[in-house]
Amino acid sequence: MGLLSIKDQLINHFLSFRNEETAEQMSKYMRNKFDFIGLKKPQRQSCCREFWSDREVPQGEDLIELVSELWKSPFREVHYHALDLMYSQIKQADINWINLWEGMILTNSWWDSVDYLAPRLIGNVFLREPEQAVIYSKKWIESDNFWLQRTAIIFQLHYKEKTDEDILFNSVLMRADSKEFFVQKGSGWALRQYSKTAGEVVKCFIGENENKLSKLTCREGLKWLKSKGKL
Numbered sequence: 001m002g003l004l005s006i007k008d009q010l011i012n013h014f015l016s017f018r019n020e021e022t023a024e025q026m027s028k029y030m031r032n033k034f035d036f037i038g039l040k041k042p043q044r045q046s047c048c049r050e051f052w053s054d055r056e057v058p059q060g061e062d063l064i065e066l067v068s069e070l071w072k073s074p075f076r077e078v079h080y081h082a083l084d085l086m087y088s089q090i091k092q093a094d095i096n097w098i099n100l101w102e103g104m105i106l107t108n109s110w111w112d113s114v115d116y117l118a119p120r121l122i123g124n125v126f127l128r129e130p131e132q133a134v135i136y137s138k139k140w141i142e143s144d145n146f147w148l149q150r151t152a153i154i155f156q157l158h159y160k161e162k163t164d165e166d167i168l169f170n171s172v173l174m175r176a177d178s179k180e181f182f183v184q185k186g187s188g189w190a191l192r193q194y195s196k197t198a199g200e201v202v203k204c205f206i207g208e209n210e211n212k213l214s215k216l217t218c219r220e221g222l223k224w225l226k227s228k229g230k231l
Contacts, residue, residue: 034076119157188220
């Protein structure tokens with residue numbers, strides 16, 4: 001069965017469960033940037049299990065091709081499933097997948113997809129190939145696209161003690177003057193997560209650069225430490 005046929009069958013399967021009222025609510029939550037079928041996460045996952053129960057999930061290059069096609073769909077739930085398909089085979093992912101993910105960051109862009117791609121997919125590969133993390137994070141933080149900038153800042157969210165402080169702090173400082181909410185918030189989020197592992201380091205970094213960082217970044221970055229009475 002061809003990949004385009006699988007794509008069409010999958011979308012039609014989703015559409016058979018369409019809920020207009022829920023779709024409208026979901027679209028409104030996402031500021032009407034995307035069309036929705038009306039499948040909340042549990043139902044979407046159930047539909048996906050049913051769909052793949054008698055089919056083999058494509059591997060390697062075939063998976064990349066299928067995901068690329070699914071990403072062209074107007075429906076956000078289809079995009080979510082494309083991300084889940086990639087994550088299901090994350091152990092097989094390598095640096096060759098990064099170009100696909102970079103393109104996904106740049107198209108159908110919003111916080112929900114970028115915040116899945118960056119820490120769960122890209123971060124997973126970069127943890128195994130740290131030299132590529134240096135190359136790509138530099139490229140992305142220097143780009144004019146704020147979603148790529150956010151990706152460079154948050155891909156280490158789950159790294160804990162394996163966090164590369166140079167990449168994190170340099171990326172945050174590189175875009176410290178950004179007026180973009182998603183960059184300021186992403187910087188604060190990344191710092192807050194790392195503060196759970198290296199609280200004193202993050203506290204010192206924010207203290208030394210408070211005059212450069214946005215108030216939002218500082219507030220978000222110190223939120224966990226403040227909640228634990230460590231400030």
